[in-house]
Amino acid sequence: MSGERSTAAHQVVHATQGLSPGTAAPRPESVPDHRPRPRPPRFTGRDAELRDLVDALAPGGPVALVVVEGEAGIGKSRLVREALRLCGERRETETGDGGPDGLGGPDGSGGTLTAVCPPFRDALTFGPIIDAVRDARPEGPAGLGLSPLAGVLRPLLPEWADDLQPVPEPLPDPGAARHRLLRALAELLDRLAIRVLVVEDVHWADDATLDFLLFLTTRPTRTVSLVLTYRPEDLPPGSLLPRLTSRPAAGGRHVRLALRPLGVADTAGLVSSMLDDDHVSDAFSTFLHARTDGIPLALEESVHLLRDRADLVRREDEWVRHALADIAVPPTIRDAVAERVARLDPDARTVLEAAAVLGEPAPEDVLFAVAGLPADRARPAADAAVRGGLLTEGAYGRLAFRHALSAQAVHDGLTARDRARLHARAGRALAEGARPSPARLAHHFRGAGDLGPWLRHGERAADLALAAGDQRTAVAFVHDLLTIPGLPARDIVRLVRKVPLHTYGGLRNRDEMLRTLRDCLTDDGLSPRERADVHMQLGRIIHAAGELRPSQDQFEQAIQGLADDPLEAARAMILLGVPTDSPLPVAAHLRWLDRAAELMEREVPRERRLFYRVSWSNALLQLGEETGWQPVDGFLRDESEVAPGDILHLNRGLLNSGAGAMYWGRHAKARQLLDRALDQADRHGIQGQHMMIAANVVHLDWFCGHWENYPERVRALAESEDDPRFLAEKQLLLGLHDLAAGDRRTAEERLAAALDEGLRGGDLLLQAEPAGALGRLHLADGETGRALAATEQVTGTLTAKGLWVFGAELLPARVEALLAAGRTEEAGRLTDAFARGTAGRAIPAAAAAALVCRALVTGADGPADRAADAWAAAAEAWRALPRPYEALLAAEREALHRIAAGPPDAGLARLHDVRRELDALGARGDADRVAAALREHGETARVVWRGGRRGYGDRLSPRETEVVRLLLDGLTNREIAAALSRSPKTVAAQLKSAMRKHGVTTRTALAVSVATAEQNPAE
Missing domain, CATH: 1.25.40 (Serine Threonine Protein Phosphatase 5, Tetratricopeptide repeat)
Structure with a gap:
């Protein structure tokens, strides 16, 4: 794809002798500018990857999950754009439908929606998806035929409020509320006839967006193919992305494309395409490749920089070669961008700095306001940046950096004072627009250090996230606000009341959060109810961190001020009923649970009781009380009998009672409950509980003697999980196996680590x-x-x-x-x-x-x-x-x-x-x-x-033989598991072991190998 053509050789030189590398030659006004004007590079060197991506997205084929990974500047976005263009051309040829960016024609052929994750610390719930929908459907939802469920989208799309149903009643549990929101957003994509959802820069995706992507891949009626791009080196610890890409859904295609740097030949082709397809010498291609490592963006920036320096000069229809050693190419893209920007006039630099602080595509008026330039100066400056390839004009005339790495280079070059000044201008400019995003305003006023607007808009952003059921994003905003220095105690209490902060682990600066709440309790002006709210949140945060015993002290203090809130009081009482290593005897725990049961019966509406009954039952089972089994048959009832928002509670009930049945020793019941929970979590995309269920299944398999591939199965659990109790559970399971296998030293280390975690939290x-x-x-x-x-x-x-x-x-x-x-x-x-x-x-x-x-x-x-x-x-x-x-x-x-x-x-x-x-x-x-x-x-x-x-060597064990026999009969893994009363995970592990022993990697190959061995036993 290099596109070279046979012409006279052209070389690269310094146009003026005596100039040091990096110094532009003076050009008097009367001297014409013979420097070449590089064109955007042609797509080069990705034939195989392009073919794989186009095939994966082919109309009429199965839904696909495509992951494109690679370092910054490697060409991920360009590959996706080229593939979508080809898919659009193919679809237009076959159906007469429009190009790849349409939202689907009346024939239902479907379209593409492209979302880009901005590099913000916190974003509004599903920010990339919502922004993409808003841009692609400016006329709003009229005519889409959305159901009443779509009312939960009103806080996310306020401009659509007149055409959406009212917001449904809030749900008591954040997980259920989030699940309802996921369903509504999936319905919106279905009504828009989206066939391909592209999400760029997933390493910057907010947790809600990743939750939604996980939900889409596990829907039983999945219709949307996903194309995700990300940088592995920038993936944050604990990201949900590995979970998404490591467990592809059945029935779909899973394609992973890892982009590598270009070779020397493709380097020559890319550079040639920027220079009117003139030939590029081998020496110059090799030189550039060595200094840019074949990164397309680095090559593109280097060509532009060489042109800006007058290192690319055309003389009499050829590039005159001087000495390649005289040309200095910066070692990084950032250095190249920084040098290019430094060569621009002051107005152009100012516009670029404003664009870097905005961090996303912006209308001209906003960009110029942030730059602080009048339009007659800002517009020519912006045009120059576009011509130079740094800025690009996108949809609806908005301007942004062509590459996020270029924006980051400019942003990092700003002083702290300049950055704060530009953030302040950005906040003011965006606030004057129609329906400004509170999340973006909070981001900019935070960057400006303007505490008042930061608090006001951050709180509003948290309110919107709560209204949409996205507790996790609300937690992030509230956390940041609670750590504002000198925040008054009453502001702290007001924020604390907004969201149950214990819901999600992994809070940033958890100790700082706890310190803020504890300091708040020293304020004598707090009312008993305000003090109870703070104690409740302290208890929940500590409880989420695995410190069960100290959390109960906070819950007990909270109950004293919760007389006017029986629902919250009941929740605190149930948490006090969970046994820890505190001095409380079983009888005291039972008294708390009896009080909670009375409140549930008297004060909790029937439609909201499932959440409380699940927690109440779990506490009783941990106390060894038979009454804890009373609600369990209800957890096994048909899902159609419960409200959609209660599926998550139902799943939690199956998980808790399955774990209870396991440590009680009712293993058949435990298998029934956990298998049902795992199947339900898979079908409904309940990711947060899926790994806990899987861990309990593995633990049950240990007790029941299903030890095939056991260490590998334990290590595969929740690789990105940061819950200390969960990690300790993994250490326990590995330690038990080590002890039985005779590896006493390793067993002691792992078992001691698990015990230390249990003692730390009182679990x-x-x-x-x-x-x-x-x-x-x-x-x-x-x-x-x-x-x-x-x-x-x-x-x-x-x-x-x-x-x-x-x-x-x-x-x-x-x-x-x-x-x-x-x-x-x-x-x-x-x-x-x-x-x-x-x-x-x-x-x-x-x-x-x-x-x-x-x-x-x-x-x-x-x-x-x-x-x-x-x-x-x-x-x-x-x-x-x-x-x-x-x-x-x-x-x-x-x-x-x-x-x-x-x-x-x-x-x-x-x-x-x-x-x-x-x-x-x-x-x-x-x-x-x-x-x-x-x-x-x-x-x-x-x-x-x-x-x-x-002990079977390379022969199949009896259990593996049973599984393979059923495989030969055409049964699926789940059907085999049901027939043998094993978990699907165990069956998968046994098949994997059988494949290893037969030297094959697929179920089909295993079946053929086993059948051949039986026909030819002598061999």
Whole structure:
């Protein structure tokens, strides 16, 4: 695509001898300017990528998710524009429809909508999408036939208010409100007949926009293809983008295009296209390529800069070559832009500086006002910047930088004082326009340091985000406002009341936020209700950070001032009902939950109770109370029976009750609830809960013995998640696997990290299991003192509170440590208390663990045959859950006591079986221990080759074979999971393992390979 043609050779030289590089030659007025005027470069060097993108967006094909990644200036936007142009030409040829930028014709062929994410700290909810819709549909929504749901868009599109339905009633939960807004925006795209949605610079996208993109990809009736461009190096930590691009929806195309720098030949083609297609010498092409690394934007800027310096001079129809070494090309695009701007006259520089501060396309009058120039001076200056390729005139006559990196270079070159001055002008100029955006005004007045307008417009922007149901954007604005130095306490309280700040984690400067709220409480002028609001928000922020125990102190103080707000009071009471390692006994937690239940029944409207019942049920399940199961059947009801806004609450109910069923030991019920939750989250795009559900599914698979590819599955969970509790859960799951596999050092590090996080926040769910695992690890190493230390604090909390539901993972290790230390009576008392605490309760895991404790005590002071019987009962209880790992560990103890009781034959045979089953499961460290015990009794323990997963080498395991059999019958992963009562994640992992063993990468290839192997077994 270089477009070179055979002409006389042209070279590049300094036009005037004696000038140092970078110095322009003087040009008297009488001397004509023979410098070339570079043209915009032709699209060059991306044939394969262009073909892939056009094919992905072909009309009539499946919906696509296309991700174009590459560094700044690599040509991502140009590639997308060229592809859309070709698609438009193809569609026009085939259907007679218009070009690629239309919003779809009456034939329903659909159109393209292009959104660009601005480099702002915070933006109005769905800012890029809303701006694109507003520009593409200036006449408003009339004739689109939008449903009443579209009323939630009124705060986002106030100019459309007269043609939209009223805003629906607000929803109590921010997640439900956000989900309703996502549905409304998706409906708008459907009515506009959008077939392709392009979102440029997704690394700058606000969280709401990313949520919407995730929602679009998971819709069951997905019709919109997505084309996303982004810079990997600028992707912020915790971005949702990896989640979007790592889990493509079924039934669609997923194309990832990573753009690389141009080669020397394509460099020559690009430069030639800017210089009237005249030939560019190999020496000059190589020179430019070496100094620009083949980055198209750097090449373009270098050609312009060389022209500005008079390094490109045409003499008698050819470029006269001097010495390439005399030409200095700046090492970065920013340097090139900075030098080009410095060579412009003062008015042009001023216009460019104004455009850089505005940061987005602006009308002439706004741009000139920010520049502070009259039109008769500003217009020629802007024209010069356009001719020079720095500015471009876009839709509706708006001016902006052609490249964001150029704008950033100019912006970074401003002094702090000049930047503040220009931001102040921008704020004033935008405020005088029709329907100005509060978000943009807040951005500019913040940059100007003008606190009054910043507070006023930032608060208005938060209000609009709240009205639209976008709590996350509102949180960002309120957070910034709360950290304004010297903000009066009453302003703080007013802002605090606007949004539940605990809703989303990852707040910037969280400690600064907490300090602001705590300082506010020192103001004696606050009313009891105002003080309650601050306590409530403090509690929520601390709770979201995983600090459950300290958050409850704040909730208790808040309730005292919430007499006039029963809904908020009920929420605080439920949060106080969640057990932590505070001194509160179970009975006190239950009293809070009883009070909350009374308020719910009396004060909460029936249509809003699901949110409260989900939280109430979860707290009761954590307390081991059977009444917590009462609402669970309702969580499994048909989705059509609940309001759309309640789907998120329903999903949270499935997640919480599924997790509860797991640690209660009701594993079949847990599988049913979690699989339903995962399917629902996939279908409705409930991303925030999806990864928590997936983590619980992986945890359940650990308990149930589905260990195929286990470490890989754990590491794949929530790679961008920044919730400390979630990260600690991953450490726990990996630590459990390390311990079973015999990697004791790594296991200890991971389990200790998980326990530390649980202790930091008072989270009993995250204390008991790692503490018990650490206790087992130290006991196996003969370190009784460390085992006692690891289990002492958490055991004390559970026994003091009477919270036995968490004892399954901890108390057997504690009892064994006490016995090893010779504290037999204490071990017996703890065992008796555990048995009493679980008696009459249908908590199978705790009941099985209580049998383990009884077997340990029996083995310490009773005959071997009685101990063997006790261990047999414990093993059977674990098998019934099923928890095969614990069952095998109990069977090992049973076999050892059978051997001791004599005769040893039956015990030794059982021990051989246990060793083999542990090895097959993947518990190789335990299998090695059993093998050593067999050798001590004179038995030969055959070493199993462990080259493959689960002791099967390159052969398929029995579980993998089951999955492959159903694959050969044509079943999907989800159908296989249902047939085998496994999770879809487990089935996917087993298929992946089978593919690896057969050396293939697709389901089809696996089926062919297995069928061929069966037909030719000798091979």
